[in-house]
Amino acid sequence: MLLLLALALQAGVLPEKWMTGGPDCAQTPAWQVHPYNADLLILRQSGCVHYEKPFLYLLFGRERAMLLDTGAGRPGTAAMVEKLRRGLPLVVVHSHGHGDHVAGDGELRALSGVTVMAPGFAEKVELGGRTVEALAIPGHDATSVAFYDQQTGILLTGDSLYPGRLYIQDFPQYLASMQQLLAFAGARPVRHVLGTHIEQSATPFVDYPVRTTYQPAEHRLELGMEHLTELVRELRLMAGKPERKALASFTIYPRPPRNFQHGSTGAQ
Template identity: 35%
Template sequence: MGGSFAARWIHGSADCASNTDPPLQVHSFDESTFILRENKCLNYEGNFIYLLFGKRKALLLDTGSAPPQSVTLPLRKVVDKLITKRAAATHTPPVELVVAHTHGHLDHIFADYQFVERPGTIVIEPGVAAVREFFKLKGWPDCRSTFDLGGHMLSIIPTPGHEESHIAIYDKRTRIMFTGDMLYAGLLTVEDWHAFRESARRLARFAESHAVSYVLGCHIEMKREPRQLYPIGTTYQPEEHVLQLGARAIFQLRDACEAMGDDAREDVHDEFIIHLKEGALLS
C-alpha cells in the first residue's frame, strides 16, 4: 500500500515565543489521505487531524484543540483549500464534507464552529446518540457499520472506554486504522475500564480478519526511547515517537487488557501506557 509519513512533524519549541512553525502542518499521505498536525505551541495537545477523500464525500476526523484566544486555528481555510484543489485536479464538483470525531473530548472538537455554516457540510454532533444514528450503529457498542465516501469504504467500530462516544475508523483502501485516543504512542487514559477492555477486544477481533497497515491516533506523547513518556503539558518534543504504530499494537493492547482482567492499573509498554483516569469506572 503506498503512502508516506512526514519525515518530521512539527513538535513545538523550547521557547514558544520564537516558534515559527505554521499553526497546522499539512501532510499528504497519499492523494486521498491528508494528515494535519496542530502546533504544540498553540496547544500542548498537538493533535493530529485527518481528512479522507472519496469521489463524493470527504471525511474530516476531528477539529483539533483550542489555540490561545488571540489566534485563529486555520482549519476551515486548510480544509477548503484541499477540497478546492482536489476538485480542480479531478475535474469534479467539490465533494460534500462530513465532520466526524474520534470522540467528544474538547481537544478533538474545538473548531467544529468553523464548519457549522459551511455549505455542503454535515457536522456530526459529539455524543453517543448522534454518532450512533449517523453511522447506523444500531447495536452500539457491539456492532460496526460501513460508510461510503464514494468508491472509498470506511468501517466504523464503536470503541468506548476512553470516552463514551469513541469510535475507531478503518480505511479499506489504505488499511489504516484510526484509533483516536484509544491507542497511540502515549498515555491511554481510561474512563471506563470494562468498556475499554471490551473495545480492545472488538478492535482486535476486527484486525484478525482485516489487514491493518498502520494504527494512527491523535497525539504523540511517548519518546522514541521505549517506555518513556513526555510530561503531559510539554510544548516541546524533539525526540518524539513516530505517529504510526503497527497492527501489532492492537493485539498488544488487547492482551494487556486481558492480562489485567478486572484488576486494572497503570501498565507501561514500549509504545503506550494504559492509565486509569482519576475516578475511572472500574467495573
C-alpha cells in the same frame, strides 16, 4: 485472503518526524499538512497553538471528503480545511467528544457543504469509490469510535490507542472494546494503526510530561497490529484490576472518572 486484500491497498508515506511546536513558535506554522498519498492528508496542530497537538485526518473519495476531528483550543480548522477540500462536500466525524477533538466544530458548521456529525457517530461513511467503516469503542470516552479506511488499510483509533498515555475512563468497557477492535482489525488488512496524539518519546517506556509543547525526539505516530495485540494482552493480564503500566510504545493509564482529564484544562 487477507494477503490478497493487503496487496490492493493504496500505499502512502509517513514522515520520520513531525513538527511538534517550537522551539521557536514564531517560526512554527499552526498546522502541518502531510500528504500520506494524494487522497489522504494528515494534519497536525502545532504545540504552539495547543499542547495536545492533535492529529486530524482528511480523506477524499470521488464524491465527498471526510474529516476526522476538528482540533483543540482555537484551531482555525475551517479556514485550513476549506483550502484543502477541493470543493467537495465534507462530512465531519469524530474519534470522540473530548475538547481537543471537537474545538473546530462550530467554525466548520458555518461553512456551506459541510455536515458535522455529533461525536459518537459510528456508521459507515461512503465517499464515492471509497468506504470508511466505523466501530464504536467506548472506554476512553463514551463516544469513542474507531474508523477503518478500506482504501489504505489505515485503522484510526483516536485516543484509544496511540503512542502515549491511554487514559481509561471505564476499564471493563475499554477492555471489551479493545477486544472487539482486535477481532474487527484481525479480519481486515491493516497497514497502520494511527491515533490522535504522540506523548511517547523515542526512548522506549518514556513519555513526555503532560503539557509538553516541543518534543524534538518523539515516538513515531504509526503503530501496528502488534501494538493492539499487546494492549489487549496487557489489559487481560490486569484481570479486572486496572493499574498504570508503561510499555515500550504507550502507557496504560486507568483513571477514576471524577478527575478524568488530559492535563488540567478540561480539554482532552
